[in-house]
Amino acid sequence: MISSQICDLLGIRYPIFQGGMAWISDGKLAAAVSEGGGLGIISAMNADKNYLREQIRTARNLTDKPFGVNIMLMSPHVAEVAALVAEEKVAVVTTGAGRPTQYMPQWLEAGITVIPVVASVAMAKMAQDAGAAAVIAEGQESGGHIGELTTMAIVPQVCDAVSIPVLAAGGIADGRGMAAAMMLGAQGVQMGTRFLVACECSVHPAYKQAVLKAGDISTVTTGRRFGGNTCRCIKNTFTRNFLKTEYLPETTAEDIAELGVGSLRRAAIEGDVKNGCLLAGQISGLVREEMPAAEIIRQVTEEAEILLKGASLWVK
Amino acid sequence: MTLEKVAEMISEISDMEASEITTETALSDLGIDSLDIAELVLNLENEFGVKLEMDGSLKTVGDIVAKLDALKA
Structure with missing residues (x-):
């Protein structure tokens, strides 16, 4: 043992x-x-x-x-x-x-x-x-x-x-x-x-399903540009919009903080796997x-x- | 004295030259992340033999210098 x-x-x-x-x-x-x-x-x-x-x-x-x-x-x-x-x-x-x-x-x-x-x-x-x-x-x-x-x-x-x-x-x-x-x-x-x-x-069953379905390259990191708040999550509409906004020249650290508000709850409780933030590790592809x-x-x-x-x- | 040492230690982990760093320099303008700040705090603690609390009150290089001088006194 x-x-x-x-x-x-x-x-x-x-x-x-x-x-x-x-x-x-x-x-x-x-x-x-x-x-x-x-x-x-x-x-x-x-x-x-x-x-x-x-x-x-x-x-x-x-x-x-x-x-x-x-x-x-x-x-x-x-x-x-x-x-x-x-x-x-x-x-x-x-x-x-x-x-x-x-x-x-x-x-x-x-x-x-x-x-x-x-x-x-x-x-x-x-x-x-x-x-x-x-x-x-x-x-x-x-x-x-x-x-x-x-x-x-x-x-x-x-x-x-x-x-x-x-x-x-x-x-x-x-x-x-x-x-x-x-x-x-x-x-x-x-x-x-x-x-x-x-x-x-x-956690909402839709979130579980998203993790079970995820593969090796399903996760990305958001929030790297301004540091201190880098998060790994499953790629979806939320991360695509986030990353697009994050790297616009006019975007500020405050805008980034604003983008994340409520996104975890949306995913974990409401099961919105498109517009919520699905935090999950790179190992999701092994979780079946x-x-x-x-x-x-x-x-x-x-x-x-x-x-x-x-x-x-x-x-x- | 303290400022020079702190500036030198900051210059080691950032792009700024020690000579460019003043008491007015904001930590958020150094282009370093929270892990670098943890590293800096540990180095400062070892150098000055004190315990520094990163509780959000330290916003500028001047704040760090003042804190170190107060702890050493």
Whole structure:
């Protein structure tokens, strides 16, 4: 059975996290992943504390296993949700889209294990200095907000730079990806897109179908021109219009921010797969079947185990 | 003193020459992204032996210099 320091650290069976996906990772999905032996994560996204409290309650009603909350640091409600997770004493907090150091003292004081998502060595070192128990090194193969480095490049560099455990994210959807990540030095993996199509995921069925139908070159990145808000999503009318506008000479950073407003909700809740923003990773082409979260975890870990056991075959 | 060192460190990660950087220079005009800023903050922390909080109050090079001088004092 695959196990690592991350399992001991968090009291989970398999070193697999489910990524925090805005409008998608709710209490129900997080509980299903945790029940399956991984670490489910609720996305606090741009919502206020009442939404998050409700999702935490939902998860606690469905599982007594540990789960996490992902705090999006660019959220207008970041201060109140940061305080709520401390009050609720959730087991794990992961963070995205920024530097979490100002909120970390209150989380650590509440006994929370803090695991920031990082996109560079400098961010990983800062997280370690601030008391993070581990970091998630995320490559730009991921869906949603991304950095510049690929998973293959960032994971070993972060592993070399910090002494805390590292999880790999971005472009991982099966046992091959997990085994490769562990060969790069990761102690576990985080998957988003693969769990987006879990049976327990409440995202609109049309969004799921779009991911299941997507191929290797189905995703593009938007928001690169002005930096700081680059997102990977599935090509559709929304991305074509976005990219056309993004590169017009007269377009400003404010116009770009305006273009994105409401687009996630349109896709995830309303199921508008043409005019909504379908965040998904490059690995969408490998995701072919909807199945229960526990089954996803079982398949991925079993396959990784076979591959890792066979790794010695390469050495003559 | 602090400005010169900060300007030198910024010039290493941007297209601007250290001599072009003043206290008025806005971070948003440096043509660097948030990952570069994280790198800069880490380098500054190591150089000056302080902890810098990137909480949005640092908008210009002058803000960084003032913060560093205050932390060192």
